[in-house]
Amino acid sequence: MKSLSSIMWATSNKFSFSLGKKLLNNVRKKLVIKSNMLTSSYSTSTKPGHTIKEGKVNVDGIDINCVQVGAGEHPVLLLPGVMGTCWTDFKPQIENFPRDKFKIVAWDPPGYGKSRPPDRKFPEDFFQRDAEWGNNLMKTLGHSTFSLLGWSDGGITALILASKFSENVRKMIVVGANAYVLPDELKMYEKIRNIDSWSARMKEPLLAIYGEDYFRKTWAAWIDSITEIYKKNNGDICKNDVARIKCPTLIVHGKKDVMVDFEHPFYLNKHIKNSQTRIFEQGAHNLHLRYPEEFNKLATDFFMEKSKI
Template sequence: MLFFFLNRYCKVTLLTRFSIFDVFSLLFVYTKTDFGPQLKSLNKERFTVVGWDPRGYGKSRPPDRDFPPDFFERDAKDAVGLMKTLGFGNFSLLGWSDGGITALIAAATNPELIKKMVVWGSNAFVSEEDLKLYNMVRDVSRWSARMRQPMEEVYGSQVFAQTWEAWVDGIAQFAKRPGGSICREQLPFISCPTLIVHGEKDPMVPSFHPQYLLEHIKGSRFHSMPEGKHNLHLRYADEFNKLVENFLEE
């Protein structure tokens, strides 16, 4: 399978299946700091992992990251285009946070390519409550050193702070759209089996977001992790990896 892991830095994973050996091929859209347990521990006999940094992130620089109104659509096109270039005819998606949004758009606009999808920590619209949460974390100098360090090691403290603030402004622009839509209108076009995972203690994504996805993606399933926060795939990696493997191999 090919997974598309997307986080607020647009990490995505895509899946494709080799018909002869029943092996799955996975594409992670990631920075290494975000998906270490998945890169290390997913079953390598069943999955082939391909890493990808979206434009403006990680090793896909230059250019610098920017956030035009269509940045999610741009990331989705880039990711699917990469998979086509690599020769994958169909695949599945795993998307975290912004990566989940990118995965939703990729699945909606390329239904013939996407076999299955897993998303967590993601939202199809921006509410006033969300805006308050985003603005609370705008200033990275107020973050703990533990939270800042991985990103500062990749980008440097100044570039990371500037990029994060630009992201806050970029995601906030959707609140000006009708219903705060990021991709609400695209959800009905998702036809692949979809698993929505939610950490009940996620401080960044209120529970009404995964519920909205569940109600508007036909045939989707919901899995709750009572102690999970936004980084549930890191904190509870073994449980998460098993959940994902079981779903994708059904």
């Protein structure tokens, strides 16, 4: 995961007495208040829809932070993984997806990133809850039909959303996603339960967002929840949902992914009728961040082409 410090939280403690700098800052970052949304706008382009806007939208009584950019006719919702945010999990996609083709919406699920309060909770149906929130967010923003790009936990949420709200979903890409949990995966989660064992590169960006206490307890709560799902449902997260997915689906997986077993993309491909797989031979769990140019082209081609599958 990459740090947000240079993207979302970059501010200066020094007061500038230069009028020119003040005017430039006012042009580049302005606050726009519209009905139920407070938006910060960042732009290096004068083209309509090419400004990156970030702000909170009230959905079901919860203020959900989201990033929006693009003037295309094809809305796409980006769904991050556990503890993830718009920027930690999808920065290369937000910045580089073609803005004349897509209307990109990336969100911080409630309890993550800037969508706090509330604190993040993990009831047994938290994936289903997130799917409903994601669908309602897009409805609130005026998108009656849209596509999905979900990574890791966000991929699971996308699978459920596409099944439960099939009339709203045009196409879907899932990366490093799974419909069930394996015993070896639980063992992996337990090995990394203690964030003290994490490398500084992986840990520090999340500490900067959440602080140590919230990060530590929320990460542990997620592991506890997945463990409980495994015990109660024999590992089944959303197998029944997968069988009901109708939209064209691209399943992307890294062959070197140590977090989500290599059997999962083939299970999804077998049980989602209108699906295909793409394996990144050198890809790990975060392949869309490691190989953004290749991934972005793959995703753009899939979303824009007329379905052949």
